[in-house]
Amino acid sequence: MNMLLLPLAALFFVMFIIPFFYLLYTSFLTYTSGQVSPGMPFTLGSYLKFFRDSYYAVVIGRTLWLSLLSAVICTIMAYPLAFFMARAQGYLKTILLVLVTLPLISGVVVQTMGWYGLLAAYGTVNNILKALHIIHDPIQFLGTSSAIVIGLVQSFLPYMVLPIMNILQVIPKNVLEAAENLGANGAQRFFRITFPLSLGGVGAGFVLVFGACLSSYTTPSILGSGKVQVIGTVVYQQAMQLFNWPFSAAISMILLVLLLILAVATSLKAKRKAANAA
Amino acid sequence: MKRQKHLSRFLLALAAIVVLVFLLAPIIAVIGGSFNGEGYFSFPPDTWSVRWYQAAASNEEHLSSLAHSLKVASVATLISVVLCIPASLALVKGSRKLTSFMKKIFMAPIFLPAIVWGVGMLLFFGKTNVRGSFGLLVAAHVVLVTPYLIRVVGSSLDEFNFTLEDAAISLGATPAQTFLRVTLPLISPGVVVGAVFGFMISFSELIITLFIAGSNFTTFPVRVYSEMRTEGLNPMVLAYSTIIVVVVLVISIIGEKCARWSRFFS
Numbered sequence: 001m002n003m004l005l006l007p008l009a010a011l012f013f014v015m016f017i018i019p020f021f022y023l024l025y026t027s028f029l030t031y032t033s034g035q036v037s038p039g040m041p042f043t044l045g046s047y048l049k050f051f052r053d054s055y056y057a058v059v060i061g062r063t064l065w066l067s068l069l070s071a072v073i074c075t076i077m078a079y080p081l082a083f084f085m086a087r088a089q090g091y092l093k094t095i096l097l098v099l100v101t102l103p104l105i106s107g108v109v110v111q112t113m114g115w116y117g118l119l120a121a122y123g124t125v126n127n128i129l130k131a132l133h134i135i136h137d138p139i140q141f142l143g144t145s146s147a148i149v150i151g152l153v154q155s156f157l158p159y160m161v162l163p164i165m166n167i168l169q170v171i172p173k174n175v176l177e178a179a180e181n182l183g184a185n186g187a188q189r190f191f192r193i194t195f196p197l198s199l200g201g202v203g204a205g206f207v208l209v210f211g212a213c214l215s216s217y218t219t220p221s222i223l224g225s226g227k228v229q230v231i232g233t234v235v236y237q238q239a240m241q242l243f244n245w246p247f248s249a250a251i252s253m254i255l256l257v258l259l260l261i262l263a264v265a266t267s268l269k270a271k272r273k274a275a276n277a278a
Numbered sequence: 279m280k281r282q283k284h285l286s287r288f289l290l291a292l293a294a295i296v297v298l299v300f301l302l303a304p305i306i307a308v309i310g311g312s313f314n315g316e317g318y319f320s321f322p323p324d325t326w327s328v329r330w331y332q333a334a335a336s337n338e339e340h341l342s343s344l345a346h347s348l349k350v351a352s353v354a355t356l357i358s359v360v361l362c363i364p365a366s367l368a369l370v371k372g373s374r375k376l377t378s379f380m381k382k383i384f385m386a387p388i389f390l391p392a393i394v395w396g397v398g399m400l401l402f403f404g405k406t407n408v409r410g411s412f413g414l415l416v417a418a419h420v421v422l423v424t425p426y427l428i429r430v431v432g433s434s435l436d437e438f439n440f441t442l443e444d445a446a447i448s449l450g451a452t453p454a455q456t457f458l459r460v461t462l463p464l465i466s467p468g469v470v471v472g473a474v475f476g477f478m479i480s481f482s483e484l485i486i487t488l489f490i491a492g493s494n495f496t497t498f499p500v501r502v503y504s505e506m507r508t509e510g511l512n513p514m515v516l517a518y519s520t521i522i523v524v525v526v527l528v529i530s531i532i533g534e535k536c537a538r539w540s541r542f543f544s
Contacts (some may be wrong), residue, residue, distance in 0.1 A: 002368065002372070002376075004364035004365060004367055004368035005364075005368040005369070005372070005380060007361050007364075007365075007382070007388055008361040008362065008364075008365040008384070008424065009365075009380065011361065011417065011420060011421060012383055012384065012421060012424075015340065015399070015417050015418055015421045016387065016390075016395070016421050017383075018387065018402060019395065019398035019401070019402040019403075020390070020394075020395070020398050021400055022398060023394070023397060023398035023401055027400050034339060037461065041443050041515060045321075053356050055280065061427075063327065077300065078297070079470050080290055080293035080294050080297060081293070081294045081297040081298060081301075083290060083292035083294075084290055084291060084293075085294070094534050094535055096298075097540040098299075098527070098530045098534050098537075098540075099298060099302060100301065100532050100540070101530060101534075102299075102302070102305065102523070102526065102527060102530060102538045103301060103304070103305065105301070105475075105478050105482075105526050105530060105544060106482065106522065106523050107478075107481075107482025107483075107484070107499060108482075108484070109482065109484055109499045109502055109503055110304070110305065110482070110519050110523060111304045111305070111523065112304070112411075112506070113304070113308055113506065113515065113516070113519060114303065114304020114305055114307040115303075115304050115307075116319075116327055116506060116510075117308070117311055117319040117321060117512050118303060118304065118317065118321070118513050119306050120511070122318075122320075123321075124307060124321045124322075125321065135304075138517060142423075154300060154301060154303070154304065156294075157297075157300075157301050158301075158543065159543070162543055166445040177345075180332045185309045186282070186283060186286060203516045211389075214391075215391030215392070215394070217392070218484055218485065218503070221503075222507065223505070226507075232391070232393045233496070234356045235393050235394070235397055235483050236393065236397075236488075237399075239397045239400055239530075240400075240488075240489070240494070245401050245404075248401075249397065249398075249401060252391075252393070252394040252398070254390060255393075255394060256390075256391075256394060259389075259391070275330050277353045
């Protein structure tokens with residue numbers, strides 16, 4: 001039986017597991033005068049550099065803040081759409097599901113391209129604002145954090161809509177009917193039954209979107225125009241433009257630690273919830 | 279009371295539509311902008327024309343990058359299918375301990391940030407002449423699409439009735455015959471859905487390709503990305519993207535209608 005698994009496992013070993021451990025190994029290598037110095041003892045130099053230089057503290061703080069902001073906005077925007085979709089049926093539902101997953105399947109490059117045009121100085125958003133006499137001179141969206149947040153919220157919105165929709169669909173109808181019979185009005189039914197029961201889906205979506213934003217590269221790279229650096233763009237810059245491989249490896253590891261903390265916190269919370277329920 | 283109910287339904291529908299428009303705004307802008315007759319981005323178009331489609335039809339550089347993307351995606355998907363069918367069978371039948379561990383490994387490319395994996399491959403293969411080769415790019419894309427195939431094929435194997443295999447064997451079929459004439463036909467819808475899904479993931483992948491592809495083998499997302507960073511938005515690229523979006527849309531409608539495939543996202 002293991003023979004059937006072997007080819008795929010071997011491929012993952014070479015392409016996935018070894019590169020990962022090699023990355024970990026590289027993060028402890030010495031980097032001097034523009035190159036990796038082999039034969040030197042392992043060092044924490046790259047990690048220390050990251051934590052000593054306030055520039056990187058700002059980058060990490062910015063990444064966390066933009067990701068949190070994006071995830072919060074995503075939640076607020078996703079909820080009504082998810083609620084609407086949970087109730088939709090037949091063709092309408094199929095169409096909505098296709099449209100919601102379309103940005104995911106057509107890829108983040110196409111989404112970023114669209115925002116690049118919409119948010120440009122002479123782009124659609126500025127034209128609309130000018131036509132409405134809200135602004136005189138175009139707003140420079142590109143190259144700002146707001147452009148990145150807009151792009152991230154839109155690209156990862158489906159990851160929030162789908163889990164919330166899924167959980168709303170499994171809320172038993174008779175619970176709501178019981179509440180109605182006992183005299184609860186629409187708002188009471190929503191805030192005291194539907195919303196609390198849907199929090200599991202909101203949590204799942206939140207973690208997914210927050211993690212995806214922390215790891216994002218394409219959106220901040222294009223919509224930030226190189227002026228707003230986040231963890232992903234710094235990793236790329238260090239690896240591909242400055243060739244400081246130990247440093248890019250160390251930043252990658254720090255990103256992974258952040259994601260790990262997020263994952264552990266989530267699973268601890270889920271466990272505590274399960275323990276409370278039991 | 280009834281009025282209130284109607285009002286809240288109306289507000290809900292309105293909010294849902296606003297969010298949906300926001301979600302689709304970039305795609306609408308890409309499609310609309312591709313019909314602009316001028317040499318810059320404008321949505322709604324200043325003048326309507328199909329000149330960028332005509333230009334797109336004969337642009338060697340972009341067409342070859344599209345061909346590269348199609349080639350990588352199809353070869354990688356094909357290899358992934360061939361590797362994932364036996365692996366999925368093993369995962370269903372194997373001991374619980376091993377399979378749950380291997381499943382986690384096979385799903386990992388979804389959870390490990392592409393940027394981290396990309397740097398890892400760059401560092402590991404960087405000094406060898408493997409980096410930049412077609413083989414390496416395909417191997418990476420096989421790993422990239424495998425989680426989707428494992429998930430989809432796995433879920434169709436979960437529904438598979440394995441007593442059918444026992445029946446075939448007790449009637450004298452060899453294991454190979456059983457696999458080819460009983461198991462494979464019954465799981466093939468799942469395989470097709472997984473393959474189409476994986477193909478589209480691979481086709482639109484940017485980050486790992488950016489790290490390990492050779493400069494003489496530019497895929498479409500990489501070319502578009504590099505152009506956007508250096509020259510801004512090229513209207514011709516909108517024409518290609520529109521065609522891609524329309525193809526994806528058609529496939530999605532079929533996929534959603536026949537296999538309800540949005541469930542594989544969450």
